[in-house]
Amino acid sequence: MPDNIVVGGVSVDTRHWIGGERVASDDTFADVSPIDGSVLGEMARGGPAEAVAAVAAAKAAFPAWAATSRAERARILHAIADGVEKRIEELSIVETTDNGALLRSHRRGVMPRVAHNFRFFADWLLKLEHEDFETRGHRNHVSWDPAGPSVLITPWNAPLMLATWKVAPALAAGNTVVLKPAEWSPLTASLLADIAAEAGLPAGVLNVVQGYGSEIGDALTAHPDVRRISFTGSVPTAKRIAESAAGNLTPLSLELGGKSPLLVFADADLDLAVDLAVEQYDNAGQVCLAATRFLVEESVAEEFTRRFVEKAATLTQGDPRDETTDIGPNIHPRQLEKIDTFVQRALAAGARAVIGGHRKDTQYYAPTLLTDVAQDSEIVQEEVFGPVLTLQTFSTEEEAVRLANDTRFGLAATLATGDAERAERVTEQLVAGTVWVNCFFVRDLQAPFGGSRHSGVGREGGTWSFDFYCDVKNTVTAPNGWKNHG
Numbered sequence: 001m002p003d004n005i006v007v008g009g010v011s012v013d014t015r016h017w018i019g020g021e022r023v024a025s026d027d028t029f030a031d032v033s034p035i036d037g038s039v040l041g042e043m044a045r046g047g048p049a050e051a052v053a054a055v056a057a058a059k060a061a062f063p064a065w066a067a068t069s070r071a072e073r074a075r076i077l078h079a080i081a082d083g084v085e086k087r088i089e090e091l092s093i094v095e096t097t098d099n100g101a102l103l104r105s106h107r108r109g110v111m112p113r114v115a116h117n118f119r120f121f122a123d124w125l126l127k128l129e130h131e132d133f134e135t136r137g138h139r140n141h142v143s144w145d146p147a148g149p150s151v152l153i154t155p156w157n158a159p160l161m162l163a164t165w166k167v168a169p170a171l172a173a174g175n176t177v178v179l180k181p182a183e184w185s186p187l188t189a190s191l192l193a194d195i196a197a198e199a200g201l202p203a204g205v206l207n208v209v210q211g212y213g214s215e216i217g218d219a220l221t222a223h224p225d226v227r228r229i230s231f232t233g234s235v236p237t238a239k240r241i242a243e244s245a246a247g248n249l250t251p252l253s254l255e256l257g258g259k260s261p262l263l264v265f266a267d268a269d270l271d272l273a274v275d276l277a278v279e280q281y282d283n284a285g286q287v288c289l290a291a292t293r294f295l296v297e298e299s300v301a302e303e304f305t306r307r308f309v310e311k312a313a314t315l316t317q318g319d320p321r322d323e324t325t326d327i328g329p330n331i332h333p334r335q336l337e338k339i340d341t342f343v344q345r346a347l348a349a350g351a352r353a354v355i356g357g358h359r360k361d362t363q364y365y366a367p368t369l370l371t372d373v374a375q376d377s378e379i380v381q382e383e384v385f386g387p388v389l390t391l392q393t394f395s396t397e398e399e400a401v402r403l404a405n406d407t408r409f410g411l412a413a414t415l416a417t418g419d420a421e422r423a424e425r426v427t428e429q430l431v432a433g434t435v436w437v438n439c440f441f442v443r444d445l446q447a448p449f450g451g452s453r454h455s456g457v458g459r460e461g462g463t464w465s466f467d468f469y470c471d472v473k474n475t476v477t478a479p480n481g482w483k484n485h486g
């Protein structure tokens with residue numbers, strides 16, 4: 001197996017990054033581009049031995065990194081951000097080739113945001129404090145202590161973005177990290193290891209191991225030296241990880257799937273509502289936060305649908321490297337198969353495809369909108385993770401809220417309404433980690449992020465990230481303690 005492959009003109013190391021060194025495995029797995037199904041290269045395929053080595057490296061590096069001053073940790077995080085910014089073009093082309101998301105989004109939005117992840121948590125670390133308070137003259141002082149080696153497991157739909165949203169706060173917190181990227185898009189994690197090393201991050205503080213979750217996962221998540229596990233991915237994997245982590249009671253943060261609603265009330269600006277609706281095809285529908293269930297007030301449903309169809313027809317689907325493309329391929333033929341199975345079952349159960357309802361070819365799925373779907377049907381209840389949306393109508397606000405909340409998920413909800421009081425009323429009743437009113441996907445890193453019910457456990461973002469990655473300590477000091485000890 002070659003140690004490096006060239007992707008979009010960029011050299012990417014195919015090996016793990018453990019203890020500041022590149023490490024090969026006996027086995028490999030093929031990394032395939034969703035753009036054309038071509039094999040980009042063979043990647044080192046880690047198993048329990050690599051997991052154990054990576055956790056050992058993270059454990060060995062922990063005491064020194066935890067003892068590193070906040071200012072120095074922040075400086076190195078900013079240096080990593082500098083490295084990301086210098087390589088935005090390279091990271092963008094590699095990510096697009098590896099996971100099929102739009103090159104223009106990577107260049108202009110995602111990769112700058114990756115750099116921002118490091119800058120934000122570096123700066124937040126420097127101002128992280130809780131005001132001291134008194135109890136009968138005793139001083140209470142809250143501190144955030146580094147917790148230890150952290151295992152971070154991430155999915156393929158926004159690989160570097162989601163990895164660094166965990167890596168940055170974990171490192172800022174003083175923890176060391178073992179990052180396990182998804183097997184369908186492992187390349188930018190390897191580039192991140194290079195960037196972090198160039199930025200001066202000490203050996204062993206960040207480790208990257210590649211491989212199939214089923215082969216390397218348990219050895220990471222059941223390891224007794226791991227102090228935190230943060231996972232973004234699907235519900236079945238989350239359950240598996242929770243079982244595996246239970247033996248050591250390792251604290252978990254779980255960011256999972258969704259089946260989020262877009263509620264369109266008759267008093268909404270319909271053009272805005274349609275813009276929000278069409279946005280749900282972004283990243284070929286492979287977005288956890290996507291509002292995949294349109295709930296539209298009956299009186300405007302026909303007009304909304306007409307305008308939506310008109311707008312959706314203007315979207316171009318094709319090569320994600322092309323500046324004019326709006327919707328790229330789906331990640332893998334297996335994912336495409338899964339999407340199509342959902343759609344065909346829905347059609348067989350009586351759904352009607354307003355648009356789409358079929359594959360385009362081996363890599364692309366036609367943007368789809370299904371109506372005549374029952375609330376308890378699979379297509380309304382289960383996450384598809386493709387460009388497949390459903391439309392249902394409601395006649396009262398109560399019904400809208402009931403339908404919105406009637407799944408096992410609770411990640412996000414989007415409202416289109418022209419009535420501020422209604423927005424407040426409805427928002428209060430929605431079960432969701434994030435609610436957007438007349439907007440979508442506006443995400444500030446200081447906001448709490450996470451899901452309710454099966455969409456996740458815990459919140460990250462701003463201080464919530466430090467609360468998770470740290471051992472939060474309260475020290476109570478007696479007012480006259482010093483005198484007694486001379």
Ligand code: NAD
Nearest residue numbers: 154155156181182213214217233234237255256257258288
């Ligand atoms: P997945 O659960 O199949 O895989 C996610 C990661 O877990 C991969 O790195 C995989 O290798 C690893 N994994 C698999 N089995 C494992 C095991 N037994 N132990 C440890 N790790 C294991 O999910 P996916 O298909 O890659 O991602 C899509 C899912 O992620 C969707 O459900 C989507 O909604 C969700 N997601 C959620 C968010 C969020 O922030 N809530 C963001 C993006 C994606």
